[in-house]
Amino acid sequence: MPTFRPVRIADVIPETADAHSLVLDAGFGYRPGQYLTVRTPAGARCYSLSSAPGVDAAPKVTVKRVPGGQVSNWICDHVHAGDVLDMSGPAGTFTPDSPDDDLLLLAGGSGITPIMGIIKSMRGGAWSLIYANRDADSIIFRDELDRLLPVTHWLDSERGVPTADALRELLTAYPDRLAFVCGPEAFVAVAEKALQLAGVPASRIRVERFELGSPESRPSADSAESRALVVSAESRALANSAEPGALADSAEPGALADSAGSRAAVEPGALANSAGSRAAVAEVELDGRTHVLPWAPGKRLLDVIIDAGLNPPYSCRQGQCGACACRLLSGEVALVNNEILEEEDFAEGYILACQAVPLTDSVTVTYQ
Ligand SMILES: Cc1cc2nc3c(=O)[nH]c(=O)nc-3n(C[C@H](O)[C@H](O)[C@H](O)COP(=O)(O)OP(=O)(O)OC[C@H]3O[C@@H](n4cnc5c(N)ncnc54)[C@H](O)[C@@H]3O)c2cc1C
Numbered sequence: 001m002p003t004f005r006p007v008r009i010a011d012v013i014p015e016t017a018d019a020h021s022l023v024l025d026a027g028f029g030y031r032p033g034q035y036l037t038v039r040t041p042a043g044a045r046c047y048s049l050s051s052a053p054g055v056d057a058a059p060k061v062t063v064k065r066v067p068g069g070q071v072s073n074w075i076c077d078h079v080h081a082g083d084v085l086d087m088s089g090p091a092g093t094f095t096p097d098s099p100d101d102d103l104l105l106l107a108g109g110s111g112i113t114p115i116m117g118i119i120k121s122m123r124g125g126a127w128s129l130i131y132a133n134r135d136a137d138s139i140i141f142r143d144e145l146d147r148l149l150p151v152t153h154w155l156d157s158e159r160g161v162p163t164a165d166a167l168r169e170l171l172t173a174y175p176d177r178l179a180f181v182c183g184p185e186a187f188v189a190v191a192e193k194a195l196q197l198a199g200v201p202a203s204r205i206r207v208e209r210f211e212l213g214s215p216e217s218r219p220s221a222d223s224a225e226s227r228a229l230v231v232s233a234e235s236r237a238l239a240n241s242a243e244p245g246a247l248a249d250s251a252e253p254g255a256l257a258d259s260a261g262s263r264a265a266v267e268p269g270a271l272a273n274s275a276g277s278r279a280a281v282a283e284v285e286l287d288g289r290t291h292v293l294p295w296a297p298g299k300r301l302l303d304v305i306i307d308a309g310l311n312p313p314y315s316c317r318q319g320q321c322g323a324c325a326c327r328l329l330s331g332e333v334a335l336v337n338n339e340i341l342e343e344e345d346f347a348e349g350y351i352l353a354c355q356a357v358p359l360t361d362s363v364t365v366t367y368q
């Protein structure tokens with residue numbers, strides 16, 4: 001489980017009318033492009049480090065308001081120098097392999113944050129940035145960026161929202177570069193398409209999504225690309241989900257250590273008859289009350305709880321941050337993706353609500 005620790009805010013820097021940087025009074029190690037999970041009274045969310053280790057004196061995150069967004073607006077409205085917020089991390093793999101790589105960087109809006117950390121950490125190599133924003137006033141780090149590298153600014157106010165064809169025109173000069181793309185989903189989708197049209201192989205494209213598409217557009221437990229783990233309340237163990245029945249026999253305490261090596265990817269379609277298509281009932285203990293919720297086939301537990309009008313903790317919704325972790329009291333679930341929970345977390349019964357689909361008719365979890 002990610003450990004949250006109190007971090008003092010050393011300074012708050014207004015970057016634009018709707019983006020603030022928080023300079024942190026903390027001395028942890030991190031890699032450029034990584035993110036922290038920040039817990040606030042309005043909820044927990046991930047925010048990327050816009051600073052670079054060994055370059056900036058202190059770590060810094062940069063938060064841009066999302067219209068109607070709970071946490072981004074709370075941070076921009078309420079956080080002042082001297083305040084303390086709980087944070088976990090750093091985490092994430094959106095980081096170059098070498099400070100000498102030749103990079104093509106594409107950022108949309110707040111997506112500049114990890115890209116800024118990456119740019120500042122680079123030593124040799126050639127780097128170019130395409131940075132899309134609504135208008136000139138929305139550009140975060142404008143002067144600093146223009147001093148650091150060649151930037152092609154794309155302003156919606158002048159050219160309209162970028163299309164894949166229009167972006168492709170800007171990319172053809174850099175077919176051999178390693179591409180880093182970051183921003184809201186709509187920008188990431190267009191940028192990925194443009195890179196594909198420009199002939200950049202998928203293996204040379206790294207992506208960080210700040211926002212997920214609709215639940216329907218996310219990988220499902222029975223899709224070919226899914227990588228699922230089975231977690232059972234009885235054994236609190238992991239098993240290769242290609243064998244959904246295997247856990248019933250693995251209840252002895254030693255099973256966890258033995259099964260650690262079995263976090264293998266499922267065979268495509270292995271869950272189609274169980275996790276992907278099963279309806280269930282979720283019993284959820286949250287904020288001192290128990291809620292019994294119908295769990296429609298293919299839906300993630302977190303979406304079931306949110307759609308019921310409840311307010312569970314979450315952040316990335318991608319199995320990366322651990323903010324949605326709850327404890328499985330009965331039943332069995334598959335986790336479509338897990339990049340954060342360790343063996344000892346499963347031993348304590350933790351699962352990720354944002355990645356859980358049911359394998360039994362009834363599943364009970366608690367957030368207490
Ligand atoms: C790994 C990771 C790193 C991130 N780093 C940063 C960062 O450095 N700076 C930053 O400002 N944000 C960053 N985000 C996004 C951030 O975690 C929140 O999603 C964002 O601040 C919105 O949260 P909210 O509570 O204000 O909005 P919510 O109340 O959660 O959402 C309101 C609506 O806004 C949409 N939405 C969510 N995020 C965005 C977005 N970025 N742009 C447009 N629409 C959005 C949602 O789909 C939803 O419909 C990161 C996200 C991830 C997963």
Ligand code: FES
Binds near residue numbers: 314319320322352
């Ligand atoms: S919300 Fe981040 S792992 Fe579930």
